[in-house]
Amino acid sequence: MNRKVSVIGSGNVGATAARSIADKELADVVILDILEGVPQGKGLDMLEACPVEGSDARVLGTNDYADTAGSDVVVITAGLARKPGMSRDDLLQKNAGIIKAVTAEIVKHSPECIIVPVTNPLDAMCQVVYRESGFPRERVVGMAGVLDSARMRSFIAEALQVSVENTHAFVLGGHGDTMVPLPRLSTVAGIPITQLLDQATVDAIVTRTANGGAEIVKLLGTGSAFYAPGSAAVEMVEAILKDKKKILPCAMFLQGEYGIQDLYVGVPVKLGAGGGEEIIEIALESDEKEALNKSAAAVKELVDLLGL
Ligand code: APR
Numbered sequence: 230m231n232r233k234v235s236v237i238g239s240g241n242v243g244a245t246a247a248r249s250i251a252d253k254e255l256a257d258v259v260i261l262d263i264l265e266g267v268p269q270g271k272g273l274d275m276l277e278a279c280p281v282e283g284s285d286a287r288v289l290g291t292n293d294y295a296d297t298a299g300s301d302v303v304v305i306t307a308g309l310a311r312k313p314g315m316s317r318d319d320l321l322q323k324n325a326g327i328i329k330a331v332t333a334e335i336v337k338h339s340p341e342c343i344i345v346p347v348t349n350p351l352d353a354m355c356q357v358v359y360r361e362s363g364f365p366r367e368r369v370v371g372m373a374g375v376l377d378s379a380r381m382r383s384f385i386a387e388a389l390q391v392s393v394e395n396t397h398a399f400v401l402g403g404h405g406d407t408m409v410p411l412p413r414l415s416t417v418a419g420i421p422i423t424q425l426l427d428q429a430t431v432d433a434i435v436t437r438t439a440n441g442g443a444e445i446v447k448l449l450g451t452g453s454a455f456y457a458p459g460s461a462a463v464e465m466v467e468a469i470l471k472d473k474k475k476i477l478p479c480a481m482f483l484q485g486e487y488g489i490q491d492l493y494v495g496v497p498v499k500l501g502a503g504g505g506e507e508i509i510e511i512a513l514e515s516d517e518k519e520a521l522n523k524s525a526a527a528v529k530e531l532v533d534l535l536g537l
Pocket of ligand 1: 458
């Protein structure tokens with residue numbers, strides 16, 4: 230194939246994303262990890278699934294960044310996952326060190342790529358990648374909002390007993406407990422959910438969405454969610470590779486948009502061959518704006534701790 234995607238980290242999220250990219254025949258896939266044998270084994274296993282899936286994607290597992298050279302898109306999932314009782318923010322310092330080292334290698338081997346960070350705490354990790362890479366902001370676009378809105382969409386579909394395909398969920402802000410799901414702009418077949426569900430149900434959906442990651446961490450006992458995060462990352466990769474100009478909620482480095490300066494926060498972004506090609510700015514009501522500012526402040530706290 231003539232497109233190449235590298236996935237850094239061959240754990241649960243990385244392997245799920247890599248397998249989906251290969252299955253969908255979006256690109257050749259390189260999956261890299263520091264663990265010896267694991268990426269090689271998983272990569273070979275995925276390659277051997279391709280004949281059954283009808284995909285001619287080549288999949289390679291490796292410990293060597295030279296194999297990632299010339300990637301169009303690089304997805305970063307390397308790092309530590311949350312354990313029960315651990316917040317995303319506890320992971321901050323450890324994952325920042327990992328992400329910094331990983332970014333330096335990515336840039337060295339794929340200077341023209343678009344990087345999609347997935348590692349948590351997401352917004353702060355995007356800021357690490359952005360600063361370390363020196364890439365323009367369009368080429369560092371974080372995955373969080375697609376996952377958060379997918380969770381919200383599944384809850385909306387369940388509450389109304391409608392197809393998930395009819396649902397659209399709008400989530401702004403950082404990927405954390407302060408995220409801002411916006412029911413006013415979340416719709417079913419174009420109709421705002423506030424016209425279809427009572428206030429208590431809407432509130433319950435909003436709360437469940439904001440706690441969506443923690444709900445799964447608690448159920449799993451060890452590790453954190455990976456099927457939906459993997460799918461969400463692949464939706465972004467596909468939009469970039471196919472230059473779809475798809476508007477998705479992504480973490481982008483804001484430079485005055487939404488009144489926020491020099492900070493990664495989740496906003497609607499047009500994703501295409503250039504990466505995050507355009508930030509879509511919409512007018513917010515005052516309580517929504519207040520919630521977004523609060524969420525941005527939570528991200529800023531982490532970024533300040535990292536000195537970024
Ligand atoms: N370089 C490459 N890979 C690394 C490095 C490194 N420096 N450090 C750790 N890894 C690898 C680990 O060896 C492991 O295989 O990252 C992988 C992480 O996999 P998991 O522990 O299974 O975590 P996962 O569930 O995939 O989550 C990864 O994504 O959604 C986020 O919160 C989640 O930050 C976490 C990340």
